[in-house]
Amino acid sequence: MRKIKEHIHGYTYGTAEVPMSPVTLAELKSLKETVGFTRESEHYLQLAGHVLEGQTRQIVRRWRSEIIASIPNLARHSRSLEGNPLPDYLASSSLRFEQWILDTCFRPYDQNWLNYQHEIALRHTAVKKNQTDKVQSTPYVPLRDVVGFIAVMNETIKPFLAAKANSQEEVERMHQAWCKSMQLQMGLWAKPYTGLNEW
């Protein structure tokens, strides 16, 4: 499996440290139907992975250093409670962010993926935020901001998808597959925020 770096602090994908997701594979299958995620989506996500590989650092820099850093209400989640930078936290979580791009494109959406989806979601909630990096920052990232920022990520990923020699049609299909995966992941990430009720 493609890795950004051999060792990424706190990246526990596929290990025994990641608990079983409360979401079942049957629920995942049903959610894939809702977002229209098909074999074609998988194909174009793989293609997107090959295009984005090598650009992940720039992409995460664009999202974090250029956009999030300029929005105080978002920037605070990777800062100390006093608003000071936490360079180690930022560095480690940025590597995990980069790796998440590759995982989104290359990983099979199976039980391990489902488990890690839940782990990532929990790391945005008060259950697990800050623990991986042993920092004192905001207790959680509000669900509305997680869901909302997807609009920015979807828009800004497009030039990176168009940066290689792919046709406009291919770029469009890669982008559609990416957007579907984002909405699928948002559906899954909503789980720990909503509990069992009406998730």
Next chain:
Amino acid sequence: MRKIKEHIHGYTYGTAEVPMSPVTLAELKSLKETVGFTRESEHYLQLAGHVLEGQTRQIVRRWRSEIIASIPNLARHSRSLEGNPLPDYLASSSLRFEQWILDTCFRPYDQNWLNYQHEIALRHTAVKKNQTDKVQSTPYVPLRDVVGFIAVMNETIKPFLAAKANSQEEVERMHQAWCKSMQLQMGLWAKPYTGLNEW
């Protein structure tokens, strides 16, 4: 304000029947920053409204009769608990769905809009689903399916945005503004599903 029809059953936008949203205008402003929703987005949504006006019936037909109807797990939410069609419910809610497209494009995102956003969200939860049309259907639409189906709506709205004489650049910008509004609305709709905690 543009209306699909003079009288739409259950459409209470701007009336005293719509309770105050628990979301504040300051929270809305902050969420707009998260999704990157700007004056340019407003401009292109207005343009999108002019393009989509007159096509809302076909759009809702595409979403409901072609796509949702073919996915049992989604179709059940507008059927009886035994799975039978509820023609009046379908007809009224489809008109409200059409009107929602116009409201998304033309309405100012002010207190009235915020209040109705919350009303629409509640009508997907056990608090208010089925009441407007006095039907017996599923008690609620799971948040994951609401969030997930946005991917399909975003993809399938594009040909309708491209159906008039607009340049490709304009279509792209109208689509970006539409997608931002969707993510903004998903952030707001998540509110009653999550309660006060970590919304």
